[in-house]
Each structure stands twice: as structure tokens, then as C-alpha cells.
Amino acid sequence: MMDYSYFQVNEQSLEVEFPEQINVEENKLIQNIARELIEQKAVGVTGVIPAYHTLTVNFDFDLTSFKELVNQIDEIIVNSNELTKTGRSIIELPVFYSPKYGPDLEDVAKFASISVEELIKLHSGTDYFIYMMGFLPGFAYMGSVPEKIAMPRLEVPRKSIAPGSVGIAGAQTGMYPVESPGGWRILGRTPVKLYDPARPQLKYRSGDYIRFVPIDAEEYRRIQQLDAADKYSLKVIKEGDIDNG
Amino acid sequence: MANFVRVIQPGLSTTVQDLGRPNHQIEGFPESGAMDRFSYKLANLLVNNHRNSASLEFVSTGPTLRFACDSFIALTGGKVNATLNDQPILQNEVVEVAEGSILKIGPVIEGNYGYLAFSNGGVITQPVLDSRSTTLRTKMGGLDGRALETGDTIPIRDSVVMPSLSSRKIVIKSEKVTEIHFVKGPHWEMFSKKTQEQFQSEIYQISEQMDRMGYRLNGPKLEVPKKSLLSEGTVLGNIQITRDGSPIALLADRQTTGGYPVIGTIIRADLNRFVQMKQGQQFKFVLTDIDTAVEKLVQQQKVINDTFEKWYAGRYIEPIGPIRRNAIKISRLIRANK
Incomplete structure (x- = not known):
């Protein structure tokens, strides 16, 4: 107990x-x-x-x-x-990891003394648990990032971070649902609109897991277009659900 | 007859507010809702609305509106010199408004926030996540998530019915606030004895950084506990001590979680007075306990409930207000024939 x-x-x-x-x-x-x-x-x-x-x-x-x-x-x-025995929901979130959308990608790779490819593999290789939502609608505080790449947040926060940006702050990782100032190290961006004031229902909740799925530029554009036309939905995997009720 | 009011002048930042969306804080949405809940509820009560009917909240300068339908309104909260068709009207009582009338609210002379309630259900914009409250930061609720603009139409319902019309008024004493009561916060024990005492003996002042999210306070800086905290859920009226040692009181549009230590929480019965304090106003924090805080809030609500019961009990005693749809039309005909 x-x-x-x-x-x-x-x-x-x-x-x-x-x-x-x-x-x-x-x-x-x-x-x-x-x-x-x-x-x-x-x-x-x-x-x-x-x-x-x-x-x-x-x-x-x-x-x-x-x-x-x-x-x-x-x-x-x-x-x-x-x-606590009930199963878990894993939500797959596509992320385009690139220096263009992830201005800190190279710095974090340097911090971990690994290549950018390895960094992407490490960051996307873990399912992250959503401990809580806060700060902004849909801002999920998730953990834990592999120790090797857990670089602390920026000394001086950026004035503006684009919506959809995916970043890390020490062992925490998360995505910015709306444009906002922030100090997290940004590795990439998801093409999926995480918060829409016209339809504010969120796609995930605390207690869920998020699995980042690396995509390329072409896929980014494709999903972005589908999502804008409201024809894209995130893949949800239900795992080990022993609650048959 | 069209059922709306037209915005002629929007005021400084006039928004649609009800009691907010506390049930969506779990997803990170700010609670929002009226800043001065007492005045907000009073306005609804005066016009015979449900306590969660949406009203207009204005700050510093109120709007000017033209009515495209008949209505009954009530103005509460910060003191204004409002006029209806250039005739002065009183606050804290029901005012009958005929189609075509122009209501001019003007500057708030005492306090910050005022409320305008409309009879027959208030403002009926589309609710978003169970509430009509506007959250400007997330562009949500009210009129497209923003403050009123010139030319907007605000949907309300036509209304010519108001039981016990003439008795629907209440006297609200304006008082000079010098003390704000608080209960110990979740992190009270993290502060040294000296800091706890200092917090209660210092004079604080409302700073220029004051909005619907919170009021930052000026005053001597407090010693901040060294230990850093994991973020926790916030509560309306929490007093956080920021890294530089100055307090911030968290209000309607606050973030749902925060990581600064919370030294105390302003009691609900004093929160209405607190949000109405102007920039520069001075006060002291006074410690109280939960039982006293509950008692004070019950007393405050009793004022509202007793008044309502008096009106309700007296609804068939002369003078009876217009309780049928045709009553006003009939009374107009009688007046016209005199």
C-alpha cells in the first residue's frame, strides 16, 4: 500500500x-x-x-x-x-525529425555523442507515459527519455515555438499543441494538429502512452494535408487489456 | 424580431463568461469563468436566470450595446455610470429594456470587473467543452474565443416576462478592503517561520501585472524555499511565491498546473473583493482556517439565497411583475390610451 x-x-x-x-x-x-x-x-x-x-x-x-x-x-x-491491471493505450504520433523543424536535433546528438540517426532511434524507441496535462491545453508531460539523450532545457527559453513541435527537457518529453514560448529542446515536429480551438477535444489523455513514429518530408506533407481535410486519425494500439467489462 | 444585441462599442475587453469548465482542467484547459463570482451570480439572480447562465464580463470600460429585442438586464460588480437611452440606470436591480434601446455602460469607476446579465437564459452562444466562457489565451468559447468587437451580434432570447419585477433589487455596500484572508497552502510548511510571519505582516500592493490569469503583487520579497517542486494542480485563489520571492494570486484563466510553492489560498468569500482591487491598492494577508472560510462563504451565499427566496415568496404580492408574455404589450396599450 x-x-x-x-x-x-x-x-x-x-x-x-x-x-x-x-x-x-x-x-x-x-x-x-x-x-x-x-x-x-x-x-x-x-x-x-x-x-x-x-x-x-x-x-x-x-x-x-x-x-x-x-x-x-x-x-x-x-x-x-x-x-491498475487494466491495459494500456498507445497512441502513435508521426514526427518529422529534421534540423528544419528540430533546431536542437544536432545539439542533443552532440550532447549524447551519437549521430542524429541514433538520436532519432533512441527518442522514438520508447513509449512515453503521459503523467499529466498542464501548462497549455493538450501539453502532455511525458517520461522517461533515455538517460543518454536527456539534455536539460535551454538556458534562455525561445520566444516562440511552432505548434506541433516535439521536444525534451531532461528526462521529460512532450509536444507543443499551440504556438508558445518555451525552453524545451526541439527535435522535430508532428504534422498533426494537436489543438484546434474549433474542435478542442484532445486526441490523448493523461495515463495514455505516446509512441513517436519517425516520418520523412513527403509523409509529413501527406499527413498534414489529410489532417487539414479532417481525414487523418491517429493509430491507437490497445495492449494487454484484461478488463473485459 | 431578431434576438440579439448589437455591439456599438466593445469596451476594453468584454467577454462572455459563465462558471467556466472546471471539468476540463484534467486535459489542461484553464477553468476560466467569471472573475467576481459573487457579482456574476447576483446578476443572474436579478434577471431570474440559472446561476450558470452566460453574461458579459467587462473590465475597466464597459461596452455600448443596441437591443434588437426586448429584455430585462442587470448590471453588477464594479461601479459604473450606465445609461439606457441616455437616462441613468441603477446597478444591482432589474432594468426593463425595450427593443431598439441603447445601453451605454462606460468606464468602471470603482473596482475592475462588471457583469451584464440578460433575462431568459443570458447569452446563448454555442458552448465549447461544456461552457460558454471565453478563454482568450486558447481562443476558446464565447464569440470565436475572442473579446467583443464593434458590429458583433450577441445572441440572447427575447423576453417580456419577469416575476416580482419591482422588488428585484439588492443593496450592495461598497467597502474599503484592507485585509484578504487566506488558508495555509499545500507548501506552507516549506517556508521558514520567519517567512510565514513576514507574509502576514507585510503590506502588499496590486501590481500593474494583473489580468484574468492572475495578479502579481508588489511588496518586500520573501525568502523562497531552495527545494524545487514537481508541478501540481492549481486551485482558484492559490498564492504562489515565484522564484524572485514575489507572490502571484492565481485567478480564473490560470494554468491548470504549476511548479512554484503555494504559501496559501485566498478564501472564496474574499476572492470577489480581491479581484476588484485596483492597481496600487494596498492590503494585508490575514491567516484563517478552513472552518471559518466555509462559514464566511456560506454567509455570503445566504445573502443571495435569502434575497431570492424573498422574491420567490412575494411573486404574487402586488406589484406583480409582467408574468405573462402579453403583459407588457397590454400595459403599453393601457399607457397609450391614457
Whole structure:
């Protein structure tokens, strides 16, 4: 049983705190509590924010209370052995790794003392777990990048990073859904529109895995055109799903 | 009759707001929604709307609008000298508006944010992710994710029905705010005893960096804990201490997660007063506990609920407002024949 505690943040918010670490098992438990609260339509819960080691729960105190929610969450955690066994969703995201779209590609390769080809192979060779969403709509904090290429973020952040840019910051990796300032080392770009204000539903959520699939310039253009015409959907692989319900 | 209001002058940054989309913070969408929730709810109550009906929120300078249909409106929040067809109108009470009327709100004289609610369901733009609230940063909700512009049409419903019309008013005392209450934040214990005390004894001032995301505060810099933190979910009213030791209060459009230590959280009952403080205004942070914070919020909501119940109970006592569609037309005919 994992150690955890509750903290009441204000009249209508609480935080469940687990040990401060970046740990897939711990985070999966947090994601599961969040999903359970949503799926059970827990009375009075107005919104949840899972993060690396915390879960923020906002509630309406006319409908529920801190004590009531503590009991509910305790119960979810007790039954969580069942939950964590459910399978994983891997979402394939095409990325064009090139100096044109990845201004830090060569620097990171130099940092790791490897070729750009090897860097691409290493970065795209791992399935990354989405620990949390934050900073921007659809900005996924993912890990963990192979230690060898885990270059720290830029000393001075860039004023503008193009939407779709894929980058790393130490052991973290992620993509910029919209144009934004940022300090992550950019390795490439996905042709897929990750955030569209007209249709803001996101293509992935925390608890999912992202698998970067290297593509070339031609494929980049092809997918970009399909995506613009709304004829492209990301490939989702369901793995080891033992939840038959 | 067309059911909209036309924007003649948009004001500084007028947006459609309701209670926001707290259920989409899990995907990284800011909660958004009205900055001053008390004034926002009051405006809806005055015009007999659901508490989550969308209104117009204006800041510093309000819009000028022409009504293409009949409506009842209420203006709450920051103090303005509004006129309807060049005649002054009062805030915090229902005002009947006939088709063709021009409402001019003008500058906000006290406070920052004002609310304009329309009867019969408020502004009825298409909801985006369960809310009509505008988030300018993500270009989402309201009118194409942006502030009002001259010539825009804002969809509302025609409305000539308002029960207990004449009693729909409330007196809101304006008060000088010098204290803002807070409860201990998740990282309170990370700060030294000295810093905790300093935070409560110093005088803080609203800086010029103030918007819907948050207000940065000027004042003596606090000592920041050395330890760096993993990002955590944010809560409305969180007071973060940034790397240079100055506090930022996180407000409606805040990022959903943050990595700065949170020393405290402004209590909900004081948040409305806090967002209405002007640049340069000074105040002190005063520590309280959750039970007191809950009690204060309940008391504040009670004011609204009691008022509503009084109106509801009195809806058949003279003078009765227009409660049928034809009531206004009939009363106009009677007036015309006098």
C-alpha cells in the first residue's frame, strides 16, 4: 500500500498527496482515482487535476464534503489493485525529425555523442507515459527519455515555438499543441494538429502512452494535408487489456 | 424580431463568461469563468436566470450595446455610470429594456470587473467543452474565443416576462478592503517561520501585472524555499511565491498546473473583493482556517439565497411583475390610451 495523505486546499478543493517522485505505478494509481471519480459521477465533484504525485479534487460543498470525499477516495484506493491491471493505450504520433523543424536535433546528438540517426532511434524507441496535462491545453508531460539523450532545457527559453513541435527537457518529453514560448529542446515536429480551438477535444489523455513514429518530408506533407481535410486519425494500439467489462 | 444585441462599442475587453469548465482542467484547459463570482451570480439572480447562465464580463470600460429585442438586464460588480437611452440606470436591480434601446455602460469607476446579465437564459452562444466562457489565451468559447468587437451580434432570447419585477433589487455596500484572508497552502510548511510571519505582516500592493490569469503583487520579497517542486494542480485563489520571492494570486484563466510553492489560498468569500482591487491598492494577508472560510462563504451565499427566496415568496404580492408574455404589450396599450 502506497503512502498518501489528504490536504484541504480551500473550502471546495482538496489534494491527495503521494510521495514526491516521478513514478509510473504511483501516477497510474492517481490517474485511476481521477477516472473513477469521473466515471462514478461522484456526487459534488466538479473537476479533478491529476499531476505527477498529486490529485487535486474540486467539489461543491453544497453536495459533498472533504470527509465524504476522503472516504470515497480511500475506498477507490483500497480497490485499486483491480484497476491498475487494466491495459494500456498507445497512441502513435508521426514526427518529422529534421534540423528544419528540430533546431536542437544536432545539439542533443552532440550532447549524447551519437549521430542524429541514433538520436532519432533512441527518442522514438520508447513509449512515453503521459503523467499529466498542464501548462497549455493538450501539453502532455511525458517520461522517461533515455538517460543518454536527456539534455536539460535551454538556458534562455525561445520566444516562440511552432505548434506541433516535439521536444525534451531532461528526462521529460512532450509536444507543443499551440504556438508558445518555451525552453524545451526541439527535435522535430508532428504534422498533426494537436489543438484546434474549433474542435478542442484532445486526441490523448493523461495515463495514455505516446509512441513517436519517425516520418520523412513527403509523409509529413501527406499527413498534414489529410489532417487539414479532417481525414487523418491517429493509430491507437490497445495492449494487454484484461478488463473485459 | 431578431434576438440579439448589437455591439456599438466593445469596451476594453468584454467577454462572455459563465462558471467556466472546471471539468476540463484534467486535459489542461484553464477553468476560466467569471472573475467576481459573487457579482456574476447576483446578476443572474436579478434577471431570474440559472446561476450558470452566460453574461458579459467587462473590465475597466464597459461596452455600448443596441437591443434588437426586448429584455430585462442587470448590471453588477464594479461601479459604473450606465445609461439606457441616455437616462441613468441603477446597478444591482432589474432594468426593463425595450427593443431598439441603447445601453451605454462606460468606464468602471470603482473596482475592475462588471457583469451584464440578460433575462431568459443570458447569452446563448454555442458552448465549447461544456461552457460558454471565453478563454482568450486558447481562443476558446464565447464569440470565436475572442473579446467583443464593434458590429458583433450577441445572441440572447427575447423576453417580456419577469416575476416580482419591482422588488428585484439588492443593496450592495461598497467597502474599503484592507485585509484578504487566506488558508495555509499545500507548501506552507516549506517556508521558514520567519517567512510565514513576514507574509502576514507585510503590506502588499496590486501590481500593474494583473489580468484574468492572475495578479502579481508588489511588496518586500520573501525568502523562497531552495527545494524545487514537481508541478501540481492549481486551485482558484492559490498564492504562489515565484522564484524572485514575489507572490502571484492565481485567478480564473490560470494554468491548470504549476511548479512554484503555494504559501496559501485566498478564501472564496474574499476572492470577489480581491479581484476588484485596483492597481496600487494596498492590503494585508490575514491567516484563517478552513472552518471559518466555509462559514464566511456560506454567509455570503445566504445573502443571495435569502434575497431570492424573498422574491420567490412575494411573486404574487402586488406589484406583480409582467408574468405573462402579453403583459407588457397590454400595459403599453393601457399607457397609450391614457
